[in-house]
Amino acid sequence: MTKQSIKIVTWNVNSVSQRLDRMLALLDREAPDFLCLQELKGDDGKFPAEAVAGAGYRAEVFGQKGYNGVAILSRMDASPAVTVTRNFEDGVDDPAARFIAATYEIPGSAKPLTVMSAYVPNGQSVGSEKYIYKLEWFQRLRKYLDAHHKTTDLVALVGDFNVAPADIDVYDPVAWREHIHTSTRERQGLHQVATFGLVDTWRHLYPDEPGYSWWDYRQLSFPQNKGLRIDLIYATVPLAGTCTEVRVDRNERKGEKPSDHAPVIATFDLA
Protein backbone atom coordinates (compact mmCIF):
# COMPACT_ATOMS: atom_id res chain seq x y z
CA MET A 1 0.00 0.00 0.00
CA THR A 2 1.37 3.42 -0.89
CA LYS A 3 1.73 6.01 1.83
CA GLN A 4 -0.10 9.30 1.56
CA SER A 5 2.29 11.99 2.77
CA ILE A 6 0.69 15.14 4.14
CA LYS A 7 2.69 18.25 5.00
CA ILE A 8 1.10 20.86 7.26
CA VAL A 9 2.67 24.24 7.99
CA THR A 10 1.61 26.74 10.66
CA TRP A 11 2.88 30.30 10.53
CA ASN A 12 1.99 33.49 12.36
CA VAL A 13 2.84 35.94 9.57
CA ASN A 14 2.24 39.18 11.52
CA SER A 15 0.41 40.83 8.56
CA VAL A 16 -0.22 38.79 5.42
CA SER A 17 0.29 41.80 3.17
CA GLN A 18 3.73 42.52 4.67
CA ARG A 19 4.67 38.85 4.32
CA LEU A 20 3.26 38.06 0.86
CA ASP A 21 6.58 37.57 -0.94
CA ARG A 22 7.90 35.35 1.85
CA MET A 23 4.64 33.39 1.89
CA LEU A 24 4.72 32.74 -1.86
CA ALA A 25 8.36 31.67 -1.58
CA LEU A 26 7.45 29.27 1.21
CA LEU A 27 4.64 27.73 -0.85
CA ASP A 28 7.08 27.25 -3.72
CA ARG A 29 9.87 25.92 -1.50
CA GLU A 30 7.89 23.57 0.74
CA ALA A 31 4.89 22.78 -1.48
CA PRO A 32 2.86 21.98 1.64
CA ASP A 33 -0.56 20.36 1.49
CA PHE A 34 -1.84 22.88 4.03
CA LEU A 35 -0.54 26.26 5.14
CA CYS A 36 -2.28 27.58 8.25
CA LEU A 37 -1.85 31.30 8.84
CA GLN A 38 -2.41 33.51 11.85
CA GLU A 39 -2.37 37.28 12.35
CA LEU A 40 -3.46 38.23 8.85
CA LYS A 41 -4.11 41.75 10.19
CA GLY A 42 -6.62 42.59 7.48
CA ASP A 43 -10.20 41.91 6.44
CA ASP A 44 -11.11 39.33 3.79
CA GLY A 45 -10.85 41.93 1.04
CA LYS A 46 -7.18 42.50 1.87
CA PHE A 47 -6.27 38.85 1.60
CA PRO A 48 -4.03 38.29 -1.47
CA ALA A 49 -6.31 35.59 -2.91
CA GLU A 50 -5.17 36.09 -6.51
CA ALA A 51 -1.48 35.75 -5.70
CA VAL A 52 -2.22 32.65 -3.62
CA ALA A 53 -4.28 31.20 -6.49
CA GLY A 54 -1.41 31.95 -8.85
CA ALA A 55 0.78 29.83 -6.60
CA GLY A 56 -1.71 26.98 -6.94
CA TYR A 57 -3.54 27.28 -3.62
CA ARG A 58 -7.09 27.78 -2.47
CA ALA A 59 -7.65 29.82 0.67
CA GLU A 60 -10.28 29.57 3.38
CA VAL A 61 -10.01 32.98 5.01
CA PHE A 62 -11.38 34.47 8.22
CA GLY A 63 -10.09 38.02 8.25
CA GLN A 64 -10.63 41.03 10.46
CA LYS A 65 -9.72 44.66 10.01
CA GLY A 66 -6.51 45.60 11.74
CA TYR A 67 -6.09 42.66 14.09
CA ASN A 68 -6.14 38.87 14.24
CA GLY A 69 -7.32 36.90 11.21
CA VAL A 70 -6.63 33.26 10.33
CA ALA A 71 -6.64 31.20 7.15
CA ILE A 72 -6.08 27.72 5.78
CA LEU A 73 -4.47 27.33 2.35
CA SER A 74 -4.75 24.05 0.49
CA ARG A 75 -3.57 22.79 -2.88
CA MET A 76 -5.72 23.47 -5.92
CA ASP A 77 -4.83 20.06 -7.32
CA ALA A 78 -6.50 18.48 -4.28
CA SER A 79 -10.16 18.45 -3.28
CA PRO A 80 -11.56 21.64 -1.78
CA ALA A 81 -12.79 21.72 1.80
CA VAL A 82 -15.99 19.81 2.47
CA THR A 83 -16.92 22.02 5.41
CA VAL A 84 -15.48 25.21 6.88
CA THR A 85 -16.30 26.78 10.25
CA ARG A 86 -15.24 30.16 11.59
CA ASN A 87 -14.83 30.72 15.34
CA PHE A 88 -16.68 28.37 17.68
CA GLU A 89 -20.31 29.11 16.80
CA ASP A 90 -21.00 28.81 20.51
CA GLY A 91 -23.28 31.79 20.91
CA VAL A 92 -20.57 33.96 22.44
CA ASP A 93 -20.43 37.42 20.87
CA ASP A 94 -16.74 37.46 19.98
CA PRO A 95 -15.68 39.75 17.12
CA ALA A 96 -12.07 38.48 17.11
CA ALA A 97 -11.29 36.25 14.09
CA ARG A 98 -9.09 33.67 15.78
CA PHE A 99 -10.18 30.21 14.67
CA ILE A 100 -10.99 28.46 11.42
CA ALA A 101 -11.49 24.76 10.81
CA ALA A 102 -11.81 22.96 7.49
CA THR A 103 -12.36 19.31 6.66
CA TYR A 104 -10.89 17.66 3.57
CA GLU A 105 -11.16 14.29 1.87
CA ILE A 106 -7.73 12.66 1.58
CA PRO A 107 -7.06 10.20 -1.25
CA GLY A 108 -6.39 6.74 0.12
CA SER A 109 -7.60 7.65 3.61
CA ALA A 110 -10.86 6.20 4.87
CA LYS A 111 -11.26 9.16 7.22
CA PRO A 112 -11.30 12.83 6.26
CA LEU A 113 -8.72 15.21 7.72
CA THR A 114 -9.78 18.26 9.70
CA VAL A 115 -7.28 21.12 9.80
CA MET A 116 -7.69 23.91 12.36
CA SER A 117 -5.78 27.21 12.37
CA ALA A 118 -5.88 28.89 15.79
CA TYR A 119 -4.66 32.26 16.99
CA VAL A 120 -4.98 32.09 20.76
CA PRO A 121 -5.43 35.46 22.52
CA ASN A 122 -2.22 37.02 23.80
CA GLY A 123 -3.55 37.73 27.28
CA GLN A 124 -1.47 40.91 27.75
CA SER A 125 -0.67 40.39 31.45
CA VAL A 126 -1.51 37.87 34.14
CA GLY A 127 -4.82 38.72 35.78
CA SER A 128 -5.91 41.30 33.19
CA GLU A 129 -9.26 41.26 31.41
CA LYS A 130 -7.53 39.94 28.32
CA TYR A 131 -5.99 37.18 30.43
CA ILE A 132 -9.43 36.05 31.58
CA TYR A 133 -10.60 36.15 27.97
CA LYS A 134 -7.63 33.96 27.02
CA LEU A 135 -8.49 31.39 29.69
CA GLU A 136 -12.14 31.38 28.59
CA TRP A 137 -11.04 31.03 24.99
CA PHE A 138 -9.22 27.81 25.85
CA GLN A 139 -12.38 26.47 27.51
CA ARG A 140 -14.43 27.35 24.44
CA LEU A 141 -11.91 25.62 22.18
CA ARG A 142 -12.12 22.45 24.29
CA LYS A 143 -15.92 22.56 24.13
CA TYR A 144 -15.72 22.98 20.37
CA LEU A 145 -13.53 19.87 20.09
CA ASP A 146 -15.86 17.89 22.35
CA ALA A 147 -18.93 18.95 20.36
CA HIS A 148 -17.55 18.39 16.85
CA HIS A 149 -14.96 15.63 17.03
CA LYS A 150 -14.04 12.22 18.35
CA THR A 151 -10.58 11.34 19.53
CA THR A 152 -10.45 8.80 16.70
CA ASP A 153 -10.91 11.52 14.04
CA LEU A 154 -7.93 12.77 12.04
CA VAL A 155 -7.56 16.30 13.42
CA ALA A 156 -4.60 18.68 13.21
CA LEU A 157 -5.00 21.64 15.55
CA VAL A 158 -2.20 24.06 14.74
CA GLY A 159 -1.36 27.68 15.29
CA ASP A 160 -0.03 30.31 17.62
CA PHE A 161 -1.11 29.16 21.09
CA ASN A 162 0.56 32.03 22.92
CA VAL A 163 1.59 29.68 25.71
CA ALA A 164 4.93 27.98 26.19
CA PRO A 165 3.69 24.59 27.44
CA ALA A 166 6.65 23.90 29.77
CA ASP A 167 9.88 25.46 30.95
CA ILE A 168 11.88 23.71 28.23
CA ASP A 169 9.94 25.86 25.78
CA VAL A 170 11.29 29.09 27.31
CA TYR A 171 14.82 30.50 26.90
CA ASP A 172 14.88 31.89 30.45
CA PRO A 173 12.26 30.13 32.57
CA VAL A 174 13.30 31.99 35.72
CA ALA A 175 12.82 35.43 34.20
CA TRP A 176 9.54 34.25 32.63
CA ARG A 177 8.22 32.51 35.73
CA GLU A 178 4.43 33.07 36.05
CA HIS A 179 4.74 35.65 33.27
CA ILE A 180 2.19 35.99 30.50
CA HIS A 181 2.70 32.95 28.20
CA THR A 182 4.08 30.78 31.02
CA SER A 183 1.67 31.21 33.93
CA THR A 184 0.17 28.15 35.59
CA ARG A 185 -3.40 28.96 34.60
CA GLU A 186 -2.47 29.47 30.94
CA ARG A 187 -0.60 26.18 30.90
CA GLN A 188 -3.59 24.49 32.55
CA GLY A 189 -5.89 26.00 29.93
CA LEU A 190 -3.73 24.69 27.11
CA HIS A 191 -3.44 21.32 28.84
CA GLN A 192 -7.23 21.07 29.10
CA VAL A 193 -7.41 21.48 25.32
CA ALA A 194 -4.76 18.81 24.80
CA THR A 195 -6.48 16.34 27.10
CA PHE A 196 -9.26 16.13 24.54
CA GLY A 197 -6.85 13.66 22.98
CA LEU A 198 -4.17 15.67 21.22
CA VAL A 199 -0.45 15.05 20.93
CA ASP A 200 2.07 17.92 20.81
CA THR A 201 3.93 16.48 17.82
CA TRP A 202 7.18 18.42 18.29
CA ARG A 203 7.52 17.54 21.96
CA HIS A 204 6.50 13.94 21.28
CA LEU A 205 9.20 13.47 18.63
CA TYR A 206 11.90 15.56 20.31
CA PRO A 207 11.56 15.37 24.11
CA ASP A 208 14.69 17.43 24.77
CA GLU A 209 14.74 19.98 21.93
CA PRO A 210 13.53 23.49 22.82
CA GLY A 211 12.15 24.16 19.33
CA TYR A 212 11.59 27.88 19.73
CA SER A 213 9.25 29.39 17.13
CA TRP A 214 9.06 33.03 18.23
CA TRP A 215 11.73 35.61 18.99
CA ASP A 216 11.11 39.23 20.00
CA TYR A 217 11.98 41.78 17.31
CA ARG A 218 13.87 43.74 19.98
CA GLN A 219 17.05 43.20 21.99
CA LEU A 220 18.72 41.00 19.35
CA SER A 221 16.56 38.16 20.61
CA PHE A 222 16.87 36.03 17.48
CA PRO A 223 20.67 36.11 17.09
CA GLN A 224 20.92 35.32 20.79
CA ASN A 225 18.25 32.64 20.41
CA LYS A 226 16.11 34.07 23.19
CA GLY A 227 12.93 32.44 22.04
CA LEU A 228 9.71 30.73 23.03
CA ARG A 229 8.02 27.65 21.60
CA ILE A 230 4.45 28.86 21.24
CA ASP A 231 3.59 27.79 17.69
CA LEU A 232 2.40 24.21 18.01
CA ILE A 233 1.14 21.36 15.88
CA TYR A 234 -1.28 19.20 17.82
CA ALA A 235 -2.70 16.02 16.31
CA THR A 236 -5.18 13.43 17.48
CA VAL A 237 -3.55 10.10 18.37
CA PRO A 238 -4.31 8.29 15.08
CA LEU A 239 -2.87 11.21 13.12
CA ALA A 240 0.07 11.86 15.46
CA GLY A 241 1.05 8.23 15.12
CA THR A 242 1.86 8.89 11.46
CA CYS A 243 3.97 12.01 12.14
CA THR A 244 7.50 11.43 10.84
CA GLU A 245 9.04 14.87 11.18
CA VAL A 246 8.48 18.33 12.63
CA ARG A 247 10.73 21.25 11.72
CA VAL A 248 11.04 24.92 12.64
CA ASP A 249 11.99 26.95 9.57
CA ARG A 250 14.45 29.24 11.36
CA ASN A 251 15.74 30.65 8.06
CA GLU A 252 12.37 32.33 7.64
CA ARG A 253 13.13 34.45 10.72
CA LYS A 254 16.28 35.86 9.04
CA GLY A 255 16.79 38.57 6.43
CA GLU A 256 14.67 41.56 5.50
CA LYS A 257 11.23 42.01 7.04
CA PRO A 258 10.69 38.68 8.77
CA SER A 259 7.70 37.82 10.89
CA ASP A 260 8.64 37.49 14.54
CA HIS A 261 7.41 33.87 14.27
CA ALA A 262 9.02 31.10 12.25
CA PRO A 263 6.91 28.53 10.37
CA VAL A 264 6.56 25.09 11.96
CA ILE A 265 6.31 22.23 9.48
CA ALA A 266 5.02 18.73 10.19
CA THR A 267 4.90 15.71 7.90
CA PHE A 268 2.43 12.86 8.32
CA ASP A 269 2.58 9.59 6.42
CA LEU A 270 -1.01 8.43 6.37
CA ALA A 271 -1.46 4.76 5.60
Added chain:
DNA sequence: ATGGCGGCTCGCAGCCGA
Protein backbone atom coordinates in the same frame (compact mmCIF):
# COMPACT_ATOMS: atom_id res chain seq x y z
C1' DA B 1 11.55 47.93 35.75
C1' DT B 2 11.74 49.95 31.37
C1' DG B 3 12.08 50.03 26.57
C1' DG B 4 13.26 48.17 22.62
C1' DC B 5 10.65 46.73 17.18
C1' DG B 6 7.04 46.22 13.87
C1' DG B 7 2.41 46.71 12.02
C1' DC B 8 -1.96 48.54 12.30
C1' DT B 9 -5.46 52.68 12.18
C1' DC B 10 -11.41 57.55 10.91
C1' DG B 11 -2.94 57.54 11.07
C1' DC B 12 1.97 61.72 11.89
C1' DA B 13 0.39 59.04 18.25
C1' DG B 14 -1.40 55.41 20.36
C1' DC B 15 -2.62 50.64 20.65
C1' DC B 16 -1.28 45.94 20.49
C1' DG B 17 1.61 42.10 20.18
C1' DA B 18 4.56 38.24 23.14
